[in-house]
Amino acid sequence: MTAPLERKRHASVETLERGRLRRVQIIEAATELFANAGYRGTGLAGIAAQVGVTQAGLLHHFGSKEKLLEAVVRHRSDQDHALTEEIMGDGGLAVFDRLHLLAEHNAKRPGLSQLFTVLVAENLLPEHPANAFFVERYRTLRAAVARALEAGRARGEIRADADLDAASRRLVAALDGLQTQWLLDPDEVDLVEGYRELAQAMRHELSATG
Numbered sequence: 001m002t003a004p005l006e007r008k009r010h011a012s013v014e015t016l017e018r019g020r021l022r023r024v025q026i027i028e029a030a031t032e033l034f035a036n037a038g039y040r041g042t043g044l045a046g047i048a049a050q051v052g053v054t055q056a057g058l059l060h061h062f063g064s065k066e067k068l069l070e071a072v073v074r075h076r077s078d079q080d081h082a083l084t085e086e087i088m089g090d091g092g093l094a095v096f097d098r099l100h101l102l103a104e105h106n107a108k109r110p111g112l113s114q115l116f117t118v119l120v121a122e123n124l125l126p127e128h129p130a131n132a133f134f135v136e137r138y139r140t141l142r143a144a145v146a147r148a149l150e151a152g153r154a155r156g157e158i159r160a161d162a163d164l165d166a167a168s169r170r171l172v173a174a175l176d177g178l179q180t181q182w183l184l185d186p187d188e189v190d191l192v193e194g195y196r197e198l199a200q201a202m203r204h205e206l207s208a209t210g
Contacts, residue, residue, distance in 0.1 A: 023061050023071075025051050030072050035115035039069055039122050039129070066129040073119060073133055076112055080105075088144060092152025093207060095145070096199035099175075103195035106179060114183055117176075142168045149206065158206045167206060174198050 029050040033042040044065055048058040062068040083105055087098045106113045123130040145168035152158040178198065182191040 019061070022051070022053070026053070026058055026061060026068065027071055027075050030068055031076070031115055032111060034069070034072060035111050035118060038118050039065075044068075069119075069130055070133065072115070073130055076116060077137065079112075084141075084144070088148045090151060091148035092155060092157045093203050095148050095152075096203040099195045099199040100192055102175070103192040107182075107191050110183065110186075113179055117180055117183060120176075138172065142172055145171055152206075157208055159208050162206050167202065171198075171202060 026047065030042070030047050033047055033050065044055050044058055047068070048055045051058070058068075062071060083101060087101055088095060089098065119130060120134055122128065123134055125131060142165070146164045149158055149162075149164045149167060153160065153162070153164065158164070175195070175198070178189070178191060178194040182189040182194070
């Protein structure tokens with residue numbers, strides 16, 4: 001009985017691995033198509049065709065277009081987590097010294113940067129499928145920046161009178177704005193240099209020593 005059970009277990013593992021790989025392929029195809037045509041401009045049939053599966057096969061893995069969109073944005077966000085943690089570090093003014101790492105990271109994958117920019121624009125209203133995700137993402141990001149800056153204030157690096165919640169909002173807004181300009185006009189807008197200039201300005205503004 002051992003051999004048949006072992007073969008069955010092995011077959012189950014292979015099936016699970018094939019399913020995982022297929023999900024990754026679908027997410028990658030959807031990422032490319034959503035970035036180029038937007039969520040509303042992309043049909044499930046087109047995604048399925050690019051992967052080489054039927055639309056029914058695609059729905060077997062994700063259930064709906066909305067669930068696929070959620071998987072796409074979470075996959076992209078998960079890829080950024082380690083870098084975000086590195087940039088935040090132990091907080092303080094050093095956060096600004098590492099901002100260029102984000103620009104360098106995004107400059108290597110303009111398609112994913114375009115994807116997020118397109119999806120944010122498409123999901124501004126509460127009834128849009130990924131609105132809640134992006135609302136929570138920006139809240140979490142602003143809070144993380146504010147906490148990192150507060151750690152620097154506790155060490156005496158950052159001005160005691162600085163409004164760190166406002167600073168975090170301005171920083172996130174500026175980062176997104178520079179990225180949008182770069183995506184629209186990469187020959188004129190240097191993303192890495194733009195992030196460096198922004199970081200220098202905010203470092204000077206918030207520094208306790210001026």
